[in-house]
Amino acid sequence: MFCSFVRLAAPIAAALLGIAPISTAFAEDPGLWKVYNETLKGAKYVDLTHTITPNIPVWAGFGKSRFGQAAAGTDLEGFAKKGDTFTYEKHGFNASTYDLATDQLGTQLDPPAHWAPEYAAIDEIPATYAVRPLVVINIEDKVKTDAGYHLQVADITGFEEKHGRIPEGSVVFVRSGWYKKWPDPSLSTTRPFPGVSLDALKFLHLERKILFHGHEPLDTDTTPTLEGEHWLMHNGFAQAEGVANLDKVPETGALVAIGYPKFGGGVGGYARYIAICPPDWQYGVTVGAVPEAPLQKFDKPLHFDDKAGMRIR
Structure with a gap:
C-alpha cells in the first residue's frame, strides 16, 4: 500500500513543486523487502518445535513444571483484591504463571554456558543466529535397525556425495524419527536413543565450520560422560x-529461523525453530494461507483445566 501511494504521489508532488520526477528505482521495494516479496512471502513454513506443557518429557533430575493462573499481587482499588485470580468475566483479561522446573525443557537452544561458564549464556547469543541455511541429515533408516545409532562422519560424507558440501555457517539437524513418540513421558528414560558421535560433531564444527547442530x-x-555435549560446550x-x-x-x-527468550544469564533456552522451505515443497503453510491478522477465532474458548494443569480449548 505504501509503495503504491509513493508511485502515485511522487509525480503529482514533482509537478506541483516544479522538480524532476522521483527516480523509479527509489519507488521499488527498498532493501530486504524485495527479498521478502519475491522469495519469503511465497515460501512454505514448517514448525520444528514441540509445544511446552507441564507433562512433556524432561530429565527426571529437573522435577515437574506447573502452569497456573495469575493473581493480583496487590490491592487494585475498584478492580481486584490481592490474591484474586484474574478472569475474563471479572477483569476482562487473563494471564498465566509458569513454574518451570528448568530451562532445559522441550525444544531448546543450549548455549555453551550450560556446561562452561566462561562461554556465552542464552542472552549473549548474537543476533546473527536468527536465519541460516538448513541442512537435514537423515539417519532414520539406521535407527530403525539400531535404536542407539549415532551419526557418524561417514553419514556426513555420504550426504555430501549426494548433495554437495555442507555450507559454512549453516545449521545441521539430524533426523532420527525419535520425535514421533512425543510427548510420551517414557521418552525421557528410554534407552538407548539415537545421538550424534563426538567424531561427527568435531567434523561438522572443525572441518565444515557450521554454526551449530541439532537433534531430536x-x-x-x-556415553556415560555425555562426551559430545561436554566437548561442544567447552569449546x-x-x-x-x-x-x-x-x-x-x-x-x-531450506532456511531455519530461530527465536528464543532472552533470559539474563540463562544457561538453557526454550527455542522455536521454523523451517522456511521452497514454495513447491509438499509440507508447510504459506503467508496468507492461514488467518494471521486477525488471527483465528475458535469455536471453543480457552479455559483452565485442573486435570491438564493448563489452559485448553
Whole structure:
C-alpha cells in the first residue's frame, strides 16, 4: 500500500513543486523487502518445535513444571483484591504463571554456558543466529535397525556425495524419527536413543565450520560422560535439542529461523525453530494461507483445566 501511494504521489508532488520526477528505482521495494516479496512471502513454513506443557518429557533430575493462573499481587482499588485470580468475566483479561522446573525443557537452544561458564549464556547469543541455511541429515533408516545409532562422519560424507558440501555457517539437524513418540513421558528414560558421535560433531564444527547442530532427543549422545555435549560446550559451541518434524523439511535448500527468550544469564533456552522451505515443497503453510491478522477465532474458548494443569480449548 505504501509503495503504491509513493508511485502515485511522487509525480503529482514533482509537478506541483516544479522538480524532476522521483527516480523509479527509489519507488521499488527498498532493501530486504524485495527479498521478502519475491522469495519469503511465497515460501512454505514448517514448525520444528514441540509445544511446552507441564507433562512433556524432561530429565527426571529437573522435577515437574506447573502452569497456573495469575493473581493480583496487590490491592487494585475498584478492580481486584490481592490474591484474586484474574478472569475474563471479572477483569476482562487473563494471564498465566509458569513454574518451570528448568530451562532445559522441550525444544531448546543450549548455549555453551550450560556446561562452561566462561562461554556465552542464552542472552549473549548474537543476533546473527536468527536465519541460516538448513541442512537435514537423515539417519532414520539406521535407527530403525539400531535404536542407539549415532551419526557418524561417514553419514556426513555420504550426504555430501549426494548433495554437495555442507555450507559454512549453516545449521545441521539430524533426523532420527525419535520425535514421533512425543510427548510420551517414557521418552525421557528410554534407552538407548539415537545421538550424534563426538567424531561427527568435531567434523561438522572443525572441518565444515557450521554454526551449530541439532537433534531430536533431549541429549546429544549416550556415553556415560555425555562426551559430545561436554566437548561442544567447552569449546564454545551451542546446540539444538528436542527438534521436531524433520521428516517434513527438505534435506537441502531450506532456511531455519530461530527465536528464543532472552533470559539474563540463562544457561538453557526454550527455542522455536521454523523451517522456511521452497514454495513447491509438499509440507508447510504459506503467508496468507492461514488467518494471521486477525488471527483465528475458535469455536471453543480457552479455559483452565485442573486435570491438564493448563489452559485448553
